[in-house]
Structures are given as structure tokens and as C-alpha cells.
Amino acid sequence: MRHPLRLILSAASLLLAATCATPPKDTALAPQDQPRVLMIGLDGLRADLPGKAEAPNLQALAARGVQAEAMYPVMPSKTFVNFYSLATGLYPEHHGMVANAPYDRELDETFTNKTGPQDSRWWGGEPIWITAEKHGLKSAIMFWLGSEAEIEGMHASRWSPYEHEKPYQERVDEVLSWFDGDPADWPRFAAVYFDRVDTAAHYFGPDSPEAAEAVAEVDNYVGQLVEGLKARGLLDTTTIIVVADHGMSLATEDKVIDIGAMLDQDTLIIPQFSGKYGGSPQPFIQVYGDEAAIDTAYQQLKDYNPHIKVWKRGEMPDYYHFDHPTRGPDMFVLAEPGWNVRAVKFGSGGMFMKGVHGYDNHAPDMAATFIGAGPIFPKGEIAKPFENVNVYMMAACALGIPPAPTDGDPAVVAKITGNRCPAN
Incomplete structure (x- = not known):
């Protein structure tokens, strides 16, 4: 509880x-x-x-x-x-930094390194x-x-x-x-x-x-x-x-799962698949959007690959503690350690990292x-x-x-x- x-x-x-x-x-x-x-x-x-x-x-x-x-x-x-x-x-659910670059649905903004560090709105x-x-x-x-x-x-x-x-x-x-x-x-x-x-x-x-x-x-x-x-x-x-x-x-390039086909790029906000390194493999993604689009993506992803887990808002393990009122994701996709997810259709930029963190704490x-x-x-x-x-x-x-x-x-x-x- x-x-x-x-x-x-x-x-x-x-x-x-x-x-x-x-x-x-x-x-x-x-x-x-x-x-x-x-x-x-x-x-x-x-x-x-x-x-x-x-x-x-x-x-x-x-x-x-x-x-x-x-x-x-x-x-x-x-x-x-x-x-x-x-x-x-x-916990992040209380201080608000739920990612390196959190998205806030109330502000409809994503934290950036250019302005975010000195913007008090992000730091609770x-x-x-x-x-x-x-x-x-x-x-x-x-x-x-x-x-x-x-x-x-x-x-x-x-x-x-x-x-x-x-x-x-x-x-x-x-x-x-x-x-x-x-x-x-x-x-x-x-x-x-x-x-x-x-x-x-x-x-x-x-x-x-x-x-x-x-x-x-x-x-x-x-x-x-x-x-x-x-x-x-x-x-x-x-x-x-x-x-x-x-x-x-340690991550290897043969353990990257492309999930782009299950995500509606036009209606969903996915900070980890955005920006300069949006094409890079990621240990997790936080997804924001309307209920119908989230439900569609969830149904397609939940049994897609045994090396990823998917939760909708309010269903994540209690010990995760990052269900912030305005920044907690509507859907969370997490790879198991050593694996990554990416969406090739969102961009081919970025790079592969041999060392990765962001997995289950x-x-x-x-x-x-x-x-x-x-x-x-x-x-x-x-x-x-x-x-x-x-x-x-x-x-x-x-x-x-x-x-x-x-x-x-x-x-x-x-x-x-x-x-x-x-x-x-």
C-alpha cells in the first residue's frame, strides 16, 4: 500500500x-x-x-x-x-525528478539541461x-x-x-x-x-x-x-x-528490442525516444498520452517479449515510488538488466552504450x-x-x-x- x-x-x-x-x-x-x-x-x-x-x-x-x-x-x-x-x-514520487529529463503533464513541458537545473519548478x-x-x-x-x-x-x-x-x-x-x-x-x-x-x-x-x-x-x-x-x-x-x-x-548489441511498431508516435509522448539521442537503445521508457492510445500500446507490448515488463499507471511495484501526481508515466516499459528497447522509426540517431543503468533498482x-x-x-x-x-x-x-x-x-x-x- x-x-x-x-x-x-x-x-x-x-x-x-x-x-x-x-x-x-x-x-x-x-x-x-x-x-x-x-x-x-x-x-x-x-x-x-x-x-x-x-x-x-x-x-x-x-x-x-x-x-x-x-x-x-x-x-x-x-x-x-x-x-x-x-x-x-x-522518493521521486515526492520530489518530482522521475527521470533525467522528466515530462510534466500539467506543465506540458519536458525538463531540459539548458534551463531545468535552475528552474525551481522541477525540484521539490x-x-x-x-x-x-x-x-x-x-x-x-x-x-x-x-x-x-x-x-x-x-x-x-x-x-x-x-x-x-x-x-x-x-x-x-x-x-x-x-x-x-x-x-x-x-x-x-x-x-x-x-x-x-x-x-x-x-x-x-x-x-x-x-x-x-x-x-x-x-x-x-x-x-x-x-x-x-x-x-x-x-x-x-x-x-x-x-x-x-x-x-x-553490461549491455550487448544483440539484446536490443525494437518496440516502435507498438507505439503511436503521433499521440504518445515518450521523452526517452525524443531529442538528440532518441534513437539510442534505452533500459526503459516512460509513456504519456490519452487512455485509448496507452491501452492500445499496453495490449500490444505486455506479452511482446519476455525480456521486457510493462505496467500502466498505478500498477507498478510499490517499491518503485515514482508515481508522481503530474510526472508519473501513464505506461512504463522496463527491460531486464543487460537488455534495451528502442524505436527505430523514431530516429536512427544516438549511440550504443556498453554500460547501462536505469533497470529495476x-x-x-x-x-x-x-x-x-x-x-x-x-x-x-x-x-x-x-x-x-x-x-x-x-x-x-x-x-x-x-x-x-x-x-x-x-x-x-x-x-x-x-x-x-x-x-x-
């Missing part, structure tokens, strides 16, 4: 707000003694990759903290969707940096999804538009510079994003030598961030949270990395799989501030943190 009011009425979350995090009492502490959080986003880092590649810094963080066997992404297992769920603690919920700012704590964000938009009339104290080509070394140096100068300007919550593993895994496959090299590269930058905090005397009071948005499956290959180390985490423990909507509450607890109501489970957060963040 769905709980559409959970983000408003979650008694458990409100209890956590009252017990785990009270208004900050640390203003009398020396700046280096004040609790802070550094969240590091490593796009596409599947849960098993830090153990397969050369990743001594990630492994060292895990040894002095908690590493999850798997962190379940929200559905669909795409980048924009999941980095925003990590930031807000909300309360990201952790806004929660921090509301409680008087400065935040600084480098390229986290949602940070460009004004939320509740606010931004992080530091933020900047996304620069895909900004060198990683410059990113690291800039993040560490935030903790230099006047201590009054040091962020209490900071976040930084790296895409390298995702890019390499897309082009070469998730188990390729190139992907392993990408893991080693971002591991080096994680090590620099840790050493930079240590050199500034901030490591012992900083909770470091390393998260990925999703995992990755509980599929093993979609499992994302989670590593947490610092004051709120026990040492050297392995956590059972959990949903990424719990990360927001961990960050709020580490900062000592009340969380906004979320879809996370305080009992899960308590278990992962060894009861440093109480369950009630």
Missing part, C-alpha cells in the same frame, strides 16, 4: 527531529571542533567496484567506518533521480544544504544535482552552475579552499560530485580496465580530500559520506556504493542493504540539526550509525 502523505505526516521522522537533532549548541566550540559533513558523490560507482579496483583510500575510509553491502537506488536508477533523492531523503522537497542554511549553518556545493535551483527562496552559501569539463584537481583544490581563510566562512555541510566512473563504464563497460582506471582516479581525489581535512585539523570532527547514485550493467548490478566514516559511524562495520533515502537523515544527524520529514526510516539510520542517531 502506498503512503502519499508520508513526507508530511511521518511521525518517525518527526521523532528523529526531536531526539537526534536539536538546534545547534556548538556555536561556542572552536571552529575546528564543530561537527561538519563532507558528502562525495561518485557517479556510477557500483557497490562492488571499490573492492575490485585499486581503491586504497575508499577502502581505508570503509575500514574506519561503515560500508554497505549495497545501497538501493530509487527508481528509475538514473543520475538526476538518485542524486536528488540522496539530497532530500525523498528540501535538500540537506537548505536544511543546514535554515538552521544557521553555511553550506557549499560543487555540482550536486538540485543545487543550482532556488529552494524555498534559498541557495547554499556557495554554489555554481555545473561545469562538466572542470578539471577534477581544480574541484578538489577548491573544495579544500573552502576550509581556509576566515573560520566563520567554513561550510558545515559540503558536497562535491565526480562523474568519471559513470562515463568510463558507459563507454567501455562496468568491468573494463578503463572503468577500473576511473575508480583508481576518483579514489585518489577522495584521498586528497581526506588528507586535506586532516592537514587542517578537521578530520576527526568531519563525517565523510561517499555515495554513488546507481550501479551499472533492486537488481544486483544497480547496487550503489555507500561508505560513511567519522563521528556518527561505528568502526569497520558492514551494513546490510538499505535505501538511499536514508542518507539525508544521517547528514542531518551528523550536523545536529532537525531533519525535514523524509521517506527515510529512522530505525535503519539508527542501525547503520550504531544508535548514534536514535530511532525514536
Whole structure:
């Protein structure tokens, strides 16, 4: 059974707000003694990759903290969707990013990378940096999804538009510079994003030598961030949270199913089959349109191929949680891991990717990395799989501030943190 009011009425979350995090009492502490959080986003880092590649810094963080066997992404297992769920603690049905480029039937618009990142209409919920700012704590964000938009009339104290080509070394140096100068300007919550593993895994496959090299590269930058905090005397009071948005499956060109003949291009809206890469194979499609056209497509697709599943609106598994009121699709077509769908008649453009994500969020290959180390985490423990909507509450607890109501489970957060963040 769905709980559409959970983000408003979650008694458990409100209890956590009252017990785990009270208004900050640390203003009398020396700046280096004040609790802070550094969240590091490593796009596409599947849960098993830090153990397969050369990743001594990630492994060292895990040894002095908690590493999850798997962190379940929200559905669909795409980048924009999941980095925003990590930031807000909300399922897509509540924060509204139901795809990398969602369509809104009420607005009759599709999100675009040109204008969408700074358009507040697309970004619901309360990201952790806004929660921090509301409680008087400065935040600084480098390229986290949602940070460009004004939320509740606010931004992080530091933020900047996304620069895909900004060198990683410059990113690291800039993040560490935030903790230099006047201590009054040091962020209490900071976040930084790296895409390298995702890019390499897309082009070469998730188990390729190139992907392993990408893991080693971002591991080096994680090590620099840790050493930079240590050199500034901030490591012992900083909770470091390393998260990925999703995992990755290997796809092959012989596992592509053409479903274009079953879709009425004139009456149906299919964002994944639109735009520059509309001809590319896709792990899923979200379909919008009138009831008759949807029903016709559904009847033709539901038994078309054993490697795809099809649902109409309101019929998807409960744990998918992306049936947003104005953005949830009227029909959802999902391939099994390793397979893709396409519609040749919609266009021949695009490209084939060897590494693909977007599949069922509980599929093993979609499992994302989670590593947490610092004051709120026990040492050297392995956590059972959990949903990424719990990360927001961990960050709020580490900062000592009340969380906004979320879809996370305080009992899960308590278990992962060894009861440093109480369950009630």
C-alpha cells in the first residue's frame, strides 16, 4: 500500500527531529571542533567496484567506518533521480525528478539541461544544504544535482552552475579552499560530485580496465580530500559520506528490442525516444498520452517479449515510488538488466552504450556504493542493504540539526550509525 502523505505526516521522522537533532549548541566550540559533513558523490560507482579496483583510500575510509553491502537506488536508477533523492531523503514520487529529463503533464513541458537545473519548478522537497542554511549553518556545493535551483527562496552559501569539463584537481583544490581563510566562512555541510566512473563504464563497460582506471582516479581525489581535512585539523570532527547514485550493467548489441511498431508516435509522448539521442537503445521508457492510445500500446507490448515488463499507471511495484501526481508515466516499459528497447522509426540517431543503468533498482548490478566514516559511524562495520533515502537523515544527524520529514526510516539510520542517531 502506498503512503502519499508520508513526507508530511511521518511521525518517525518527526521523532528523529526531536531526539537526534536539536538546534545547534556548538556555536561556542572552536571552529575546528564543530561537527561538519563532507558528502562525495561518485557517479556510477557500483557497490562492488571499490573492492575490485585499486581503491586504497575508499577502502581505508570503509575500514574506519561503515560500508554497505549495497545501497538501493530509487527508481528509475538514473543520475538526476538518485542524486536528488540522496539530497532530500525523498522518493521521486515526492520530489518530482522521475527521470533525467522528466515530462510534466500539467506543465506540458519536458525538463531540459539548458534551463531545468535552475528552474525551481522541477525540484521539490528540501535538500540537506537548505536544511543546514535554515538552521544557521553555511553550506557549499560543487555540482550536486538540485543545487543550482532556488529552494524555498534559498541557495547554499556557495554554489555554481555545473561545469562538466572542470578539471577534477581544480574541484578538489577548491573544495579544500573552502576550509581556509576566515573560520566563520567554513561550510558545515559540503558536497562535491565526480562523474568519471559513470562515463568510463558507459563507454567501455562496468568491468573494463578503463572503468577500473576511473575508480583508481576518483579514489585518489577522495584521498586528497581526506588528507586535506586532516592537514587542517578537521578530520576527526568531519563525517565523510561517499555515495554513488546507481550501479551499472553490461549491455550487448544483440539484446536490443525494437518496440516502435507498438507505439503511436503521433499521440504518445515518450521523452526517452525524443531529442538528440532518441534513437539510442534505452533500459526503459516512460509513456504519456490519452487512455485509448496507452491501452492500445499496453495490449500490444505486455506479452511482446519476455525480456521486457510493462505496467500502466498505478500498477507498478510499490517499491518503485515514482508515481508522481503530474510526472508519473501513464505506461512504463522496463527491460531486464543487460537488455534495451528502442524505436527505430523514431530516429536512427544516438549511440550504443556498453554500460547501462536505469533497470529495476533492486537488481544486483544497480547496487550503489555507500561508505560513511567519522563521528556518527561505528568502526569497520558492514551494513546490510538499505535505501538511499536514508542518507539525508544521517547528514542531518551528523550536523545536529532537525531533519525535514523524509521517506527515510529512522530505525535503519539508527542501525547503520550504531544508535548514534536514535530511532525514536
